[in-house]
Amino acid sequence: MSGTGSMTENVLLETPDVAVIGGGPSGLTAARELAAGGLDVLVLDRERQAGGIPRHSDHTGYGVRDLHRVMTGPAYARLLVERALEAGARVRTSAMVTGWSGERALDVTTPEGRVRVDARAVVLATGARERPRTARLVPGDRPPGVMNTGQLQNLVHLHHREVGTRAVIVGAELVSWSAALTLREAGCRTVLMTTEQPHAESYAAFSVPGRAVLRVPVATRTRVVRIIGHHAVEAVEVEDLATGTRRTVPCDTVIFTGDWIPDHELARAAGLDMDPGSKGPLVDNALRTSRPGVFAVGNLIHPVDTADIAALDGRHVARHVRDYLAGALPYGPGIPLRAEAPFTWVSPGLIRPGAGTPPRERILLWSAEPRLVARVEVTQDGRRIARRTLPWPVSPGRVFRVPSSMLSGADPHGGPITIALA
Amino acid sequence: MNARQMRYGPLPVERVDVAVIGGGVVGAAVARALAGHELSVALVEARCDVGDGTSKANTAILHTGFDATPGTLESRLVRRGCELLAEYAGATGIPVERTGAVLVAWTDEELAALPGLAAKAVKNGYERCEIIGAEEVYRQVPALAPGALGGLTVPDESIICPWTTTLAFATEALSRGAYVLLNTRVEGVESGGDGDTVLRTGRGTLRAGWVVNAAGLGSDVIDGLFGHRRFTVTPRRGELFVFDKQARPMVNRIVLPVPSSRGKGVLVSPTIYGNVMLGPTAEDRDDRTDTSTSEHGFDFLLEKGRKLMPALLDEEVTASYAGLRAATEHGDYQVHLDAGQRYLVLGGIRSTGLTSAMALAEHTLGLLGDAGLRLDAKATLPDPPRMPNIGEAFPRPYQRADLIAEDPAYGTAVCFCERVTEGEIRDALASPIPPADVDGLRRRTRALMGRCQGFFCGAEVEKRLRAGESQ
Ligand SMILES: Cc1cc2nc3c(=O)[nH]c(=O)nc-3n(C[C@H](O)[C@H](O)[C@H](O)COP(=O)(O)OP(=O)(O)OC[C@H]3O[C@@H](n4cnc5c(N)ncnc54)[C@H](O)[C@@H]3O)c2cc1C
Ligand SMILES: Cc1cc2nc3c(=O)[nH]c(=O)nc-3n(C[C@H](O)[C@H](O)[C@H](O)COP(=O)(O)OP(=O)(O)OC[C@H]3O[C@@H](n4cnc5c(N)ncnc54)[C@H](O)[C@@H]3O)c2cc1C
Numbered sequence: 084m085s086g087t088g089s090m091t092e093n094v095l096l097e098t099p100d101v102a103v104i105g106g107g108p109s110g111l112t113a114a115r116e117l118a119a120g121g122l123d124v125l126v127l128d129r130e131r132q133a134g135g136i137p138r139h140s141d142h143t144g145y146g147v148r149d150l151h152r153v154m155t156g157p158a159y160a161r162l163l164v165e166r167a168l169e170a171g172a173r174v175r176t177s178a179m180v181t182g183w184s185g186e187r188a189l190d191v192t193t194p195e196g197r198v199r200v201d202a203r204a205v206v207l208a209t210g211a212r213e214r215p216r217t218a219r220l221v222p223g224d225r226p227p228g229v230m231n232t233g234q235l236q237n238l239v240h241l242h243h244r245e246v247g248t249r250a251v252i253v254g255a256e257l258v259s260w261s262a263a264l265t266l267r268e269a270g271c272r273t274v275l276m277t278t279e280q281p282h283a284e285s286y287a288a289f290s291v292p293g294r295a296v297l298r299v300p301v302a303t304r305t306r307v308v309r310i311i312g313h314h315a316v317e318a319v320e321v322e323d324l325a326t327g328t329r330r331t332v333p334c335d336t337v338i339f340t341g342d343w344i345p346d347h348e349l350a351r352a353a354g355l356d357m358d359p360g361s362k363g364p365l366v367d368n369a370l371r372t373s374r375p376g377v378f379a380v381g382n383l384i385h386p387v388d389t390a391d392i393a394a395l396d397g398r399h400v401a402r403h404v405r406d407y408l409a410g411a412l413p414y415g416p417g418i419p420l421r422a423e424a425p426f427t428w429v430s431p432g433l434i435r436p437g438a439g440t441p442p443r444e445r446i447l448l449w450s451a452e453p454r455l456v457a458r459v460e461v462t463q464d465g466r467r468i469a470r471r472t473l474p475w476p477v478s479p480g481r482v483f484r485v486p487s488s489m490l491s492g493a494d495p496h497g498g499p500i501t502i503a504l505a
Numbered sequence: 506m507n508a509r510q511m512r513y514g515p516l517p518v519e520r521v522d523v524a525v526i527g528g529g530v531v532g533a534a535v536a537r538a539l540a541g542h543e544l545s546v547a548l549v550e551a552r553c554d555v556g557d558g559t560s561k562a563n564t565a566i567l568h569t570g571f572d573a574t575p576g577t578l579e580s581r582l583v584r585r586g587c588e589l590l591a592e593y594a595g596a597t598g599i600p601v602e603r604t605g606a607v608l609v610a611w612t613d614e615e616l617a618a619l620p621g622l623a624a625k626a627v628k629n630g631y632e633r634c635e636i637i638g639a640e641e642v643y644r645q646v647p648a649l650a651p652g653a654l655g656g657l658t659v660p661d662e663s664i665i666c667p668w669t670t671t672l673a674f675a676t677e678a679l680s681r682g683a684y685v686l687l688n689t690r691v692e693g694v695e696s697g698g699d700g701d702t703v704l705r706t707g708r709g710t711l712r713a714g715w716v717v718n719a720a721g722l723g724s725d726v727i728d729g730l731f732g733h734r735r736f737t738v739t740p741r742r743g744e745l746f747v748f749d750k751q752a753r754p755m756v757n758r759i760v761l762p763v764p765s766s767r768g769k770g771v772l773v774s775p776t777i778y779g780n781v782m783l784g785p786t787a788e789d790r791d792d793r794t795d796t797s798t799s800e801h802g803f804d805f806l807l808e809k810g811r812k813l814m815p816a817l818l819d820e821e822v823t824a825s826y827a828g829l830r831a832a833t834e835h836g837d838y839q840v841h842l843d844a845g846q847r848y849l850v851l852g853g854i855r856s857t858g859l860t861s862a863m864a865l866a867e868h869t870l871g872l873l874g875d876a877g878l879r880l881d882a883k884a885t886l887p888d889p890p891r892m893p894n895i896g897e898a899f900p901r902p903y904q905r906a907d908l909i910a911e912d913p914a915y916g917t918a919v920c921f922c923e924r925v926t927e928g929e930i931r932d933a934l935a936s937p938i939p940p941a942d943v944d945g946l947r948r949r950t951r952a953l954m955g956r957c958q959g960f961f962c963g964a965e966v967e968k969r970l971r972a973g974e975s976q
Binding site for chain 1: 797823826903905916943
């Protein structure tokens with residue numbers, strides 16, 4: 084059954100085959116794949132326009148691995164929406180999922196009314212956000228002018244607002260350079276980028292223009308310890324982690340970048356098993372959560388990777404959703420996948436033998452520290468099952484990828500598998 | 506009087522029968538009570554909004570007064586204020602939730618203090634405290650750290666929305682005909698002859714037959730302008746953490762420490778908005794305007810939190826803030842009437858003023874009436890305002906199919922984390938005392954006070970505020 088809703092006690096009812104929560108790259112791509120296979124797919128997004136983060140990320144660097152082209156965020160967002168619609172998915176915006184009313188049933192607030200969406204399968208694609216200043220426990224005054232990249236880019240690109248004239252950017256990873264670009268466009272100079280890391284990380288697409296054109300001074304091994312200014316930001320206090328000395332850096336804008344956390348509210352409300360590392364729902368190689376018929380994709384399960392990777396999760400999950408709807412076999416037991424420090428999370432967190440390879444045949448990890456040479460070791464029950472030096476470094480602030488073939492020697496009936504750096 | 510006149514331009518009135526200095530919860534309650542009589546009343550507030558001082562930054566508990574010092578004015582007024590406010594909240598829709606509290610003893614000494622506290626509660630007129638064993642403590646608060654020895658329950662301690670409370674009082678004062686003068690700092694006081702007082706303000710002079718000083722942290726300064734030196738306010742900073750809503754199931758009642766001489770100590774409490782609060786600290790300061798948070802305050806709270814409820818620290822901190830208690834060298838409220846000057850001070854309302862505000866207002870009527878102010882109740886009064894529900898105890902607009910069916914704006918979420926709709930923001934901007942800035946909008950709707958702190962909706966909310974201002 085599909086389409087137009089019916090009404091009971093003021094609440095509208097929708098009964099799609101698949102409900103996709105979140106119309107970002109991962110959700111839209113999943114919707115397109117599923118709808119192209121003939122299913123009735125309903126995408127729900129709380130924003131007035133679907134597209135997710137790329138909508139306001141107005142620079143190039145999108146679409147590389149999923150669409151094999153390079154485009155700007157807004158163009159990419161529009162294209163993904165078009166492709167989902169073309170395939171027959173329904174995309175409903177200003178539709179905020181506020182909770183669950185059943186195993187695979189959702190409560191949704193829309194201008195047309197409260198809606199109950201009773202789906203046969205649900206794909207969670209709610210993305211991730213940057214931790215704000217408060218969650219990072221930075222004390223001091225609380226003036227306006229302190230924000231995340233998300234708010235900055237909304238202000239500048241969607242609302243064409245001005246920001247200040249002198250900014251300090253907290254963080255020096257991929258998204259931090261994106262913030263620097265936005266600030267430059269808004270006529271605001273970045274007077275300092277601070278990072279606790281020994282090196283500034285940067286995004287391949289930015290590294291040349293980034294360092295050279297933006298000419299942003301980066302203070303490595305430092306942290307912002309206080310914000311100063313009653314009615315507007317006047318300065319931040321920056322501590323040198325090595326010496327403990329502190330200095331005051333005058334500025335009128337502070338952008339807190341990176342330090343991602345999944346938007347996991349609905350996953351937790353459902354009581355899904357959660358991954359303590361990523362703080363997203365625990366998924367297996369088929370991107371299934373602990374509740375049958377509920378799947379999770381995108382930055383919700385790996386905070387945070389690039390949009391194309393999120394989109395390819397969507398492509399990957401479609402086959403497993405279809406299998407589930409076709410009445411595929413119930414879950415077998417899974418093998419927990421763990422990562423040792425300096426890794427802080429690994430995705431997927433569960434390997435289920437027989438469920439196929441994970442998306443792109445890659446295991447994703449996040450590291451708190453850099454390593455120039457990545458000698459990766461995989462063990463299970465005290466036994467080494469693989470060891471390889473990978474040709475790319477480990478960098479904090481960007482996902483580290485390990486080929487899933489390194490797990491092929493695992494005992495399907497064995498204990499947890501651990502990935503570590505030797 | 507319109508919203509512009511409230512904040513800008515020359516004062517819209519030359520003389521009033523009573524001027525109340527300070528638009529915190531106390532001043533607003535007093536103005537509301539006075540305005541129920543045949544009197545002209547002005548509420549005179551230095552800041553651009555009511556409730557923008559200590560009244561916005563506290564732990565938001567409606568106290569029973571079980572632990573007050575028996576026999577003090579504070580004890581009496583907290584008890585009475587608690588009753589009055591609980592009733593008023595029901596009539597106006599101020600969000601309030603009777604969660605109850607449990608006081609937890611962690612040492613033998615604290616355990617031994619519980620019977621004394623129970624007896625003290627009775628002296629304060631509160632008879633429903635009960636001593637419970639450790640097992641019952643853990644049944645009531647399973648997430649508590651190990652090591653609790655016993656506890657004392659206070660079933661009537663409640664949580665309340667401090668922002669809506671002050672706003673309701675001020676809104677009703679306004680609807681009863683009082684002048685609400687914001688952005689109006691009292692800078693000097695002169696005798697106007699004929700017994701009147703002339704208040705010199707940043708927006709010109711205001712003549713008043715009587716003056717009530719409810720200036721909170723500034724109450725001693727105003728008292729000084731009247732020539733008195735009865736008390737000195739020492740701002741005592743209290744820093745607080747607000748944890749993510751995900752923590753709320755861990756804490757379904759207020760968890761209090763056994764009080765010490767330094768005040769009420771650090772508590773863990775649910776908030777009316779569905780979060781969990783940890784704090785406050787207590788630290789004497791000099792600067793009455795410095796509400797910054799500090800590294801040592803944060804460290805102290807984290808250490809306390811780890812001891813009280815370690816699981817709480819696994820959740821994200823959504824907000825942190827600091828409030829300044831108007832502490833004085835005295836143990837009780839500083840309420841002094843000077844009939845000759847036709848002047849009353851309500852000072853030193855340190856850590857219970859949210860609860861006692863309505864009782865302080867009632868007490869004020871009594872004192873002024875005895876001193877000769879004519880108090881004729883108005884024959885008819887407008888209905889009390891119906892305040893928007895920004896608490897979690899009752900359905901919010903986004904959950905109400907009936908409201909959304911009538912007006913789609915209540916079905917359009919703008920602030921996602923707090924689920925604030927377009928309709929609520931529109932209503933706040935069109936309300937009798939509209940917000941002056943983003944913070945004011947936050948206090949009226951909860952917009953922007955959630956876990957993303959503006960990542961998603963900050964720009965959108967600001968746009969709506971600007972659009973509202975330019976109308
Ligand atoms: C500043 C910045 C710059 C970036 N630059 C690049 C780049 O150059 N190239 C690149 O490839 N990647 C880039 N990225 C990363 C990229 O944007 C993300 O990887 C991608 O958007 C993730 O897609 P997603 O579908 O997982 O989540 P999102 O894009 O975050 O989408 C999640 C969607 O879910 C919706 N949603 C959440 N909760 C609910 C709910 N309860 N009800 C309804 N809807 C809900 C949200 O409204 C949102 O639309 C950048 C990210 C940032 C922040
Ligand atoms: C950390 C903390 C926790 C607390 N917890 C609780 C609690 O749980 N329950 C409870 O009942 N109470 C609590 N309190 C106490 C309560 O918040 C206060 O007692 C109450 O807010 C005092 O209200 P007020 O109107 O006297 O002061 P304020 O709210 O400070 O109002 C005074 C107003 O006067 C204005 N003003 C000052 N000088 C002038 C001038 N010259 N001209 C014009 N205006 C002026 C100020 O701008 C201010 O708005 C707590 C306090 C703190 C700090």
